[in-house]
Amino acid sequence: MNTITDFYPEAVIVDAGSFPQSKIPLGWLDKCDLIVCCDGAANRYLATGRKAWRIVGDCDSLSPEIREKYGDIVRRFPDQETNDQTKAVRYLKSKGITRIAIVGATGLREDHTLGNISLLIDYLKQGIEARAYTDYGVFIPVYGDSKFRCEVGTQMSIFNFGAIDLHAEGLRYPIRDFDNWWQGTLNEVTSPLVTIHAKGNYLVFINYSS
Amino acid sequence: MNTITDFYPEAVIVDAGSFPQSKIPLGWLDKCDLIVCCDGAANRYLATGRKAWRIVGDCDSLSPEIREKYGDIVRRFPDQETNDQTKAVRYLKSKGITRIAIVGATGLREDHTLGNISLLIDYLKQGIEARAYTDYGVFIPVYGDSKFRCEVGTQMSIFNFGAIDLHAEGLRYPIRDFDNWWQGTLNEVTSPLVTIHAKGNYLVFINYSS
Numbered sequence: 001m002n003t004i005t006d007f008y009p010e011a012v013i014v015d016a017g018s019f020p021q022s023k024i025p026l027g028w029l030d031k032c033d034l035i036v037c038c039d040g041a042a043n044r045y046l047a048t049g050r051k052a053w054r055i056v057g058d059c060d061s062l063s064p065e066i067r068e069k070y071g072d073i074v075r076r077f078p079d080q081e082t083n084d085q086t087k088a089v090r091y092l093k094s095k096g097i098t099r100i101a102i103v104g105a106t107g108l109r110e111d112h113t114l115g116n117i118s119l120l121i122d123y124l125k126q127g128i129e130a131r132a133y134t135d136y137g138v139f140i141p142v143y144g145d146s147k148f149r150c151e152v153g154t155q156m157s158i159f160n161f162g163a164i165d166l167h168a169e170g171l172r173y174p175i176r177d178f179d180n181w182w183q184g185t186l187n188e189v190t191s192p193l194v195t196i197h198a199k200g201n202y203l204v205f206i207n208y209s210s
Numbered sequence: 211m212n213t214i215t216d217f218y219p220e221a222v223i224v225d226a227g228s229f230p231q232s233k234i235p236l237g238w239l240d241k242c243d244l245i246v247c248c249d250g251a252a253n254r255y256l257a258t259g260r261k262a263w264r265i266v267g268d269c270d271s272l273s274p275e276i277r278e279k280y281g282d283i284v285r286r287f288p289d290q291e292t293n294d295q296t297k298a299v300r301y302l303k304s305k306g307i308t309r310i311a312i313v314g315a316t317g318l319r320e321d322h323t324l325g326n327i328s329l330l331i332d333y334l335k336q337g338i339e340a341r342a343y344t345d346y347g348v349f350i351p352v353y354g355d356s357k358f359r360c361e362v363g364t365q366m367s368i369f370n371f372g373a374i375d376l377h378a379e380g381l382r383y384p385i386r387d388f389d390n391w392w393q394g395t396l397n398e399v400t401s402p403l404v405t406i407h408a409k410g411n412y413l414v415f416i417n418y419s420s
Contacts, residue, residue, distance in 0.1 A: 207319065
């Protein structure tokens with residue numbers, strides 16, 4: 001049984017989707033020292049006056065000024081088989097860092113959004129707990145049973161990645177072995193403690209309380 | 211074998227995600243007479259000076275002014291089991307309309323985005339061909355084999371919804387029976403005619419040529 005609350009990342013990855021605008025993802029950028037920008041995301045991130053620890057990726061989208069000024073923190077991985085988010089995750093893992101918040105994973109091209117979100121499941125299989133904090137909520141990859149402490153009324157969605165025997169306590173609508181994404185969306189927390197039972201992997205999206 | 215080109219919708223649904231900003235989704239709003247707004251999407255849509263044919267949904271997000279002024283075109287379905295996009299699709303089907311473009315399906319909350327996109331597969335199973343035109347590309351639900359005419363170099367992604375024996379001609383990277391969303395992303399068209407073979411359902415995302 002996992003109790004998944006009070007997650008505190010060791011590092012934050014700034015992805016090249018929409019730059020975060022809401023309080024929670026921006027908060028990680030202010031609270032965390034190890035900020036890793038994915039390639040071109042550095043242009044926008046550094047323009048906010050914040051500091052980066054590393055800039056990782058194939059680095060073909062970096063502006064010439066950034067490339068020159070920040071050359072010492074650039075780690076270039078030209079491999080075309082993986083995306084920049086995964087390169088950043090792998091770089092962190094090589095440094096022993098496996099608890100990661102990702103911001104800017106969504107927005108802009110939807111194919112990138114879908115790719116970035118679903119990769120959280122693969123990272124989890126490799127022993128890396130990476131969560132994607134968007135402007136609206138957080139995506140949390142899970143294997144097996146899990147517990148969440150949430151305010152009653154919070155909207156929660158569950159996306160199945162091959163898990164079976166899915167059921168839960170503390171949600172308004174019953175969950176099951178969903179075979180389409182929409183089936184697990186827009187559930188609602190009815191108890192301060194939500195317990196999800198499952199064999200296998202799934203992704204939980206928790207909408208920030210408004 | 212389906213040849214999926216030259217799709218011309220009979221009606222356009224304006225969903226309550228980000229209001230479209232790019233030429234292709236806005237083009238459908240200008241070219242099509244039967245525009246159906248999902249609930250609160252009407253507030254923003256009508257403010258652009260365009261005309262709506264119907265406003266469909268539970269209608270709890272309509273501004274009082276719109277509700278009063280456009281009462282004759284509002285079709286209220288209070289059922290909480292389906293979302294407003296599906297209510298609009300069902301309304302159109304009840305009028306015999308089954309070839310539909312959806313705009314504004316993505317953006318804002320990612321749980322809504324994932325729900326809206328994946329529902330295209332369910333609509334297809336009900337004999338409705340609905341495509342979601344975003345600011346970046348188009349999502350096309352498919353059953354079985356398909357052909358696409360595209361410019362060489364176009365980026366294409368394939369999301370598997372339980373199909374087997376997936377393979378293709380005219381794409382840079384081989385496709386297979388993907389079991390995670392990211393695996394089919396960011397492929398590239400290498401021939402003016404792409405042929406996808408499959409048994410079952412999948413979703414194709416074609417990035418607009420820039």
